[in-house]
Amino acid sequence: MQPYKLLVIGMDGATFDLILPWASENRLPHLASLIRKGTSAFLRSTVPPMTPPAWASFFTGKNPGKHGVFDFIELKPGSYDFRFTNGGSVQAKSLWRLLSEAQKKVGILNVPMTYPPERVNGYLISGLDAPDEKSSFTYPPDLYKTLREAIGDYQIDIRHLGNMRGDRERDLTLQAFQEIEERRGAAARFLMEKYPADLTVVVFNATDQVQHHFWHYMDPQHPQHDPVGAKKYGQAIFNIYRQVDEQIGNLLQTLPEDTLVFVVSDHGAGATSNxxxxxxxxxxxxxxxxxENKSLSKSWLHQSAEKVDTLLRSTLSSKQKARLARLFPRLRTKLESWxxxxxxxxxxxxxxxxxxxxxxxxxxxxxxxxxxxxxxxxxxxxxxxxxxxxxxxxxxxxxxxxxxxxxxxxxxxxxxxxxxxxxxxxxxxxxxxxxxxxxxxxxxxxxxxxxxxDTSPIVGGRDLSGAHRLHGILIMSGGPIKQGLTLSEAQIIDVAPTILYLMGRPIPEDFDGRVLTEAMEEAFTREHPPKYQQDKESQGERSDTGYSEEDMEKIRERLQGIGYLD
CATH class of the missing domain: 3.30.1360 (Gyrase A; domain 2)
Structure with missing residues (x-):
């Protein structure tokens, strides 16, 4: 079997509920072409359908019980406190580690749950679990410098997402989405050309984030639909999908011949409930x-903790917030953990x-x-x-x-x-x-x-109007992939074994996912049946998250901005 090269494009939170109608009207021409020329499926996520376990299952081929990541937080052993999860929490070999061990070149850009970055045979730029651009979020370590020299500023994710209290802030946020993803696309193209890889993975975040905050403008059936705001922001979600579609088109133009293309989302999206x-x-x-009995009249400790929390949610810099958190660590911990x-x-x-x-x-x-x-x-x-x-x-x-x-x-x-x-x-x-x-x-x-x-209006930057759904998207195109087919069933844990198979590599026996052979021409799968192997070292050892107090505050601020933390 001649191994294929693959480009995997992640669209965080993307849903066929939006893509298929827009693609049928040719408003997303590049996604429409990939769907038409390939095989697609509603991709069942993890339970719950959250970014950390879903992306970890995507790149390990395993359920959370095997890789150890169940959500954005994990409880500290022997306590009621919690810590944020990141790539150090993933206790299974990643797809790119398996390929690196087989001397395959990999290029990984902005995949969640990849911080701290692994040493790979190629390059890795961590995703939203990286604290910021000042952290050691790339491998090799000097790659960020190379990237900035080539394309200018590169930003992991949007900052201060929770500040959208008025139209000006909303406009700036939407502009930031566009600029960040445009720069992400430029980074991907530069890296693909300078460091060709057998597997390239790039994830775009804005599809998920814009849905969380702008769904009630787009959807007239939303229980808290804003018809006035819809006149200005009703197309906000489509505009981000369109921009990512344009980035996909740009990436396709740089691909070597015979490269297969996958488009994947970690979960779907829909309206929140009121x-x-x-x-x-x-x-x-x-x-x-x-x-606690004393909680019936708020204790001095709890009132103080709430004041600290208000300051920590304010527009103070991350450094100032971290300093404040260090001054009142027990108050903050008590407020958060209980x-x-x-x-x-x-x-x-x-x-x-x-x-x-x-x-x-x-x-x-x-x-x-x-x-x-x-x-x-x-x-x-x-x-x-x-x-x-x-x-x-x-x-x-x-x-x-x-x-x-x-x-x-x-x-x-x-x-x-x-x-x-x-x-x-x-x-x-x-x-x-x-x-x-x-x-x-x-x-x-x-x-x-x-x-x-709740019948009150959505408060921008505080209330979410878009939530997650269990089924994301999978589109596969090129090579032996059948054209115009829709699979009846596929899970996010199936993506890694399918990629390994198409790249000519055996699948570890302890994977939970399966090769989606029904998406491929029968003659191809008959001639090249999947092969399996034992991988005695497929279980990792839990490493420290590597987060300082300042890092923790940056992650907390990001998750509060998205709306995941109260």
């Missing part, structure tokens, strides 16, 4: 969680970490796992899980009477592997249509209904 669920209050109502209304751990059996409520999961306060764990492993744990599932399914929309939570997953249903103990105990399907949004506990709401419909 049905708020105060989940920790519900756990309190059903007798599984207790707030709920807005502090919990009485000694009488709490189940809880949600409210510092990160975009992707809510329920943790059991298990003995042996948490410092003040109260639930015994075994029968007590199993009985509690069953009770919780029953109670969660009983939540009904006060307006429609429909079940609020469509599916509650036990972690054993969706994960397997050596890192299962790091997964939350229950995952709630917040990504469904007409679902719910988890709200932070408020002391004054204790005893009030736990479900509340």
């Amino acid at each position: 049905l708020g669920l105060y989940l920790n209050h519900y756990l309190h109502q059903i007798g599984l969680l207790n707030f 709920a807005a209304a502090p919990l009485d751990w000694a009488s709490t059996r189940a809880y949600v970490n409210e510092a990160y409520i975009f992707s809510p999961s329920i943790w059991i306060n298990l003995k042996g796992r948490r410092p003040q764990g109260v639930v015994e492993p075994g029968k007590e744990y199993e009985a509690l899980i069953q009770f919780l599932i029953e109670k969660l399914y009983q939540l009904k929309d006060p307006d429609t009477g429909q079940q609020v939570i469509k599916k509650v997953y036990r972690k054993e249903e969706i994960y397997h592997g050596r890192y299962m103990d790091q997964a939350p105990d229950l995952i709630l399907s917040w990504w469904e249509e007409n679902s719910f949004t988890v709200k932070t506990s408020q002391v004054e709401r204790i005893g009030l209904p736990v479900l509340e419909r």
Whole structure:
């Protein structure tokens, strides 16, 4: 088999719900051509469909239980505190490491969960988990200097995304999206020409970010649609898709002959729900969680922590914020790691970490796992899980009477592997249509209904109007790939083994994904059946995140700006 070279283009959060109608009108000509000349599929993401586990599964071919990344945060062992995940959290060999070991050249640009950068046979420029451009986010280390000399300023991601309180700020944000992705495309073209690789991967972020903040302008069916703002911003999402489509066209012009092209997204997108669920209050109502008594009248400590938090969310520089965080580390940690209304751990059996409520999961306060764990492993744990599932399914929309939570997953249903103990105990399907949004506990709401419909306008930079969906996109084109085909099923874990196969490499036996042979001509797959091999070193060792306090503040600021942190 003559190995193919591949270009993989990532469009974070891209959805066929938008692409297919626009492509059919030829408004996205390059994506339309790739779809027409290749095979496409609605690509099932990880559960939950979040950037860190999804991209990690994309480049490892494994489920989160094997690679160890379940979301943007992970709980610190033996505590209730958390830390941000990054590439150092991924406990499985990456696609580019496997290829580097086989002496294949790789070029990786802006893939999430790649900081600190790995040593590869080629180059790697880390993605959104890199603190900023001053960090050591490239391999080789001097590559950033080379890149700046060639194309000018290169920016990892947009800064101060959470400041969009007016039209001027929104206009500047949209302009920044355009400029950053245009420069990203220029960087990709320069690198592809100067450092030719067998596998090149480049990810564009703006598709996801613009959807989070501008969906309610585009979508008349959004529960908080803004018809006035739609006159100015109704095309904001399309304009970003169009710009990325143009970048794709530019990249295709630089490709060597016989290079295959994949377009991938880590998850899909859709409207947020305006049905708020105060989940920790519900756990309190059903007798599984207790707030600290002193929280009924906010303690001096909590009031001070809130003031620190307000300053940390302000327009102070990252350096100033980091300095402030160092002065009040315990206040910030307490505010983030616990709920807005502090919990009485000694009488709490189940809880949600409210510092990160975009992707809510329920943790059991298990003995042996948490410092003040109260639930015994075994029968007590199993009985509690069953009770919780029953109670969660009983939540009904006060307006429609429909079940609020469509599916509650036990972690054993969706994960397997050596890192299962790091997964939350229950995952709630917040990504469904007409679902719910988890709200932070408020002391004054204790005893009030736990479900509340929000009819107020979206506040720019604070409220998200676009959420994630379970299915992203996959487009494959060139070589033996069938033309005009749509697959009935494909998962994000299938991408890595499919790439290895087309590059003439064996697939590690411990991959969870499969080769998408149905996307290829039968004669090709008959002549070249997939080969598998044992890879005894496919499991990595957890490394330190490498984040300083200042780095942590930069990551926190970025995630708050996107809307993932409360």
